Amino acid sequence: MTGAVEASANGLAASGESGPEPAATWAGPLAMLLRTPGVTDVLVHRPGEAWVDKGLGLERVEVALPDADAVRALAVRLAAAGGQRLDDASPVADARLPDGNRLHAVLPPVAPGCAAISLRVVRAQALTLADLAAAGAIDARTAALLARIVRARLSVLVCGATGSGKTTLMASLLSLAAPHERIVVIEEAGEIAPAHPHVVRLVERRANVEGAGSVGLARLVREALRMRPDRVVLGECRGAELREVLSAFNTGHRGGMTTIHANSPGDVPVRLTTLGALAGMPAAAVEAQAAAGLDVVLHVARSGGVRRLTEVCVLRARSPGLAVEAAWSLGARGRWGPGPAWEELLSVLGEAADAVA
Template identity: 90%
Template structure:
């Protein structure tokens, strides 16, 4: 795979035009890559080349960035387009770009030799469960089960590694919520775009160069509870905001969703207690609130270029600690089967006979 575009000119003039909104090509030679169907990430860390991910792993692409100065100029321009400062005094930027895509950029000497640019492409429209089934992520019976989980207003935790499809799955599920329900989505960057008529978005604000003005995720979760939500959704739980999410899910705000990074469902209890510790919560409190507030754990993984839901689990309180028990699982033979916690899930859905019927 190869791709070429006009070379990016270095210089602060480019960043100035981006800040003023006068530049229609702030992405430079990367604009063509961002428009390739299926691309989720575009990465640059040396002149003349980029790496793109279309679901099959990273692929090298030629780009017209002639030297390290050109890469730096592009990084500065991208940061400016996202309203962020990027220079020697502030060599790291994390921003949302005008097209909704997410930027992370690092300048030398933090990134020795050449600036490093990482772009995450945000999907403008949520995939449906039918789309996920067509891609091999789920099958028809699993799609029916997921739809019932949403209709039953069970609280959902989606876990998986980076790039496994957590956000994609969550947006698809939120699209199934009843049209009259008010969904309040709290995010670090605006990535979740459910096909739903009543979505309120709250996006974290970083501190300015003076270190003031930050509005963090924990505060936004608290603010969301004052906005008459039917469903409270946190894009990614990665710190002290876990305390606020568990509090919301345990005080009548059912049907909420969030994601965490975890390599497998069995790692979820440790991840929850670790995040709770960042909020000053004792492990026993995290375990009790998690068991009471979180109903279903959905694990997604990525292998062979396919993002797939592999396990539907329930979170149970045990002595000691938490247990994530499998209710529905993708087997190595290429089929789904009931797990030991199938009865618990079916009972939570109000149909002990057959939850996925």
């Protein structure tokens, strides 16, 4: 029975006929969870239960998936809806579903005993800075500072752990760009949806089952530069595409943004040089281009179920190396205040020292 389900589902993926059908058609017992307000993640790795994140950490809920075969069949159906193959020959799938949500699925024996399904719910509309302030992610003064950073067309690197709100913050910032500006967004999967009238989206294409036809992020960044962008945005920098991003930010394309995974702002220099090494760049070259091309580092973190911005930093070239220093940060008592690099940030913004503080 499992083989028949997979054959049917994979045939659908190959034909490209998944279409925009309702989530209930392909999400089965998870459809209601995906529609629940506030849910950001839905995870399944054993029969009868799922784990959902509503912003306060993972919570267990019961779902009508009676056995491992049912979980496997659902994983295959979800992958087919995203146009991906998932079977014994290709046991891992990463896809964008028809409703925009992201899927990652793994079949046994890679996931022993039961298929593992991870669904990330993509926000259909970007939050405003006022929304972020209401949720406790920033305060009013920080919102004003972020708005000035966008208006000044500073190049921004957003860092943080998985699920900390990097994409959410970046979409909110891009929504503040002037309406006449052309924003070209490059992503692995279409997640960034700024409230802006002029957004061009480029999404990575992976190789087919024969290993051909891939169009990677590095190439898409290069293509984006030929599309007359005012702002070049890379959803996540996690490999050799760092070379193209730094090149773009150093050749007149100001106001761009990207994100990387980093546990703290202090880890950013090491992360950048590590990613640069994947592109064959010497550490000194990465540090020099990052210092020249990236103006601001925004660090986001998740604590107590709340995703919040914790630091606004600037990159400084050192001899040797690269330093990230706080210009505006969230203190232990929950109050924002200027840091050692405050005057430098204001100098870049071209504003007086009392502009925000």
